[in-house]
Amino acid sequence: MAKRGDGKKFSVLIAGGGSTYTPGIVLTLLNGLDKFPLRKLKFYDIDGERQEKIAEATEILLKERAPEIEFLATTDPEKAFTDVDFVMAQIRVGKYAMRDVDEKIPLKHGVVGQETTGPGGIAYGLRSIPGVIGLVKYMEKYSPDAWMLNYSNPAAIVAEATRRECPNSKIINICDMPIGIMDRMAEIVGLKDRNELDFRYYGLNHFGWWTDVWDKEGNNLMPELKEYVSKNGYWIGGDYDKGTEASWEATFKMAADTFALDPTTLPNTYLKYYMYPTQVVEHSDPHHTRTDEVREHREKNVFSECKRIVKEGTAKDTNFVPDDHSTYIVDLCEAIAYNTHQRMLAIIPNEGAISNIDPTATVEVPCLFGSNGPERLAMGEAAQYQAGMITEQNSVEKLAVDAWQQHSYTKLWQAFSLCKIVPDAKVAKDILDEMIIANKDYWPELK
Ligand code: NAD
Ligand code: G6P
């Protein structure tokens, strides 16, 4: 453990250096050097060409703002993972080309096509598992004392797989969705950001509920938040949302409909896919899905801004900014580095945190973060409605990992058909059979 002001500086590796989220993290790290000092920053990716575009812009940023930080972008795992204190993982196995398939095959069959939900999420899970486990193995070989904070999706399935395959590894799976929503909650009640809130939350990843939200004086903010969310969902509008894309606007607004189903809690936005799949499919264009939007907006903007920085030879006026995604992962590193015991969410084995849910379920609950990792907090009993939903969805996630481990067609078919958004086993099979062909370079051969 380090002590503030003791002069210790950290070495951070971003695995998935070519990710669209990398520049935001670099900006956050640079803005926070007084709180979390760096000696080294490294990028690792299997696509050296994609990573290089972000690395070239990062080099200029570092030269201008913190030339003392050593920087390396590499496709060599040994160079990448040696002498590292924190690994921030955000890989996308199969990249957007495969996300496209994950979204479009289910939609062809009238089923929600989504990155982490339903058949698309399961398909992505079977690609991600070996990719993320590979990163854990590199970390343990070259920097056994390091911690990995993993954003790589689908985080629920990845976390279930790492719980089984590497139970003693220092990997912590995380998500930025509740974080973004809590920033919105703070805005709704007139506070600065999520750090001015206390909360209780439980569920699975992309599948959870807030039971309580307070300000730091302990005042209950739920009545005001419920009143707002019942009308507007988590949509703020105005300046706050001027950069928010139309599909996210719809998602934030739809939290009002999800809230209506259980007005005792506040929902994660992802629950809309499970509660209102028919409506979601009706509003989807099977030929132009979220992947197309991301390629047209986020990916395009990130890479054109990198190109501009390189061309102009300066990043002084860059439009890259810290966001909830980047500040959360850096805050987590800081909490671990300095043993702060800050209360933050993580996706971890239940082990009693939700008392009436399988202890081996992989859940998302608040934890106290310190130098020995996350210490889960007990959230008590899930209500009947939530307990039923969690148990079903957790079985889907467990069956997906069973299928990957056992190379089992039947387990994967069960996972697809148990999923709440898939109407029956025949549709599940039709989607699965198409996905097997599309994923032949990534999935184990199923028997
Ligand atoms: P992206 O495609 O822009 O970047 C991912 C990078 O990972 C690519 O450069 C790719 O070459 C690389 N990669 C793929 N397989 C790899 C491997 N085995 N080893 C090393 N690198 C590999 O994707 P993006 O949209 O920026 O998202 C990155 C990841 O972060 C995705 O998994 C996404 O779902 C996830 N994400 C998660 C959260 C969360 O809440 N958990 C939030 C945002 C993004
Ligand atoms: C949220 C979720 C992430 C997910 C992302 C998708 O941040 O928490 O898990 O990857 O949204 O965003 P995109 O813009 O790529 O559809």
Ligand code: MN
């Ligand atoms: Mn997430």
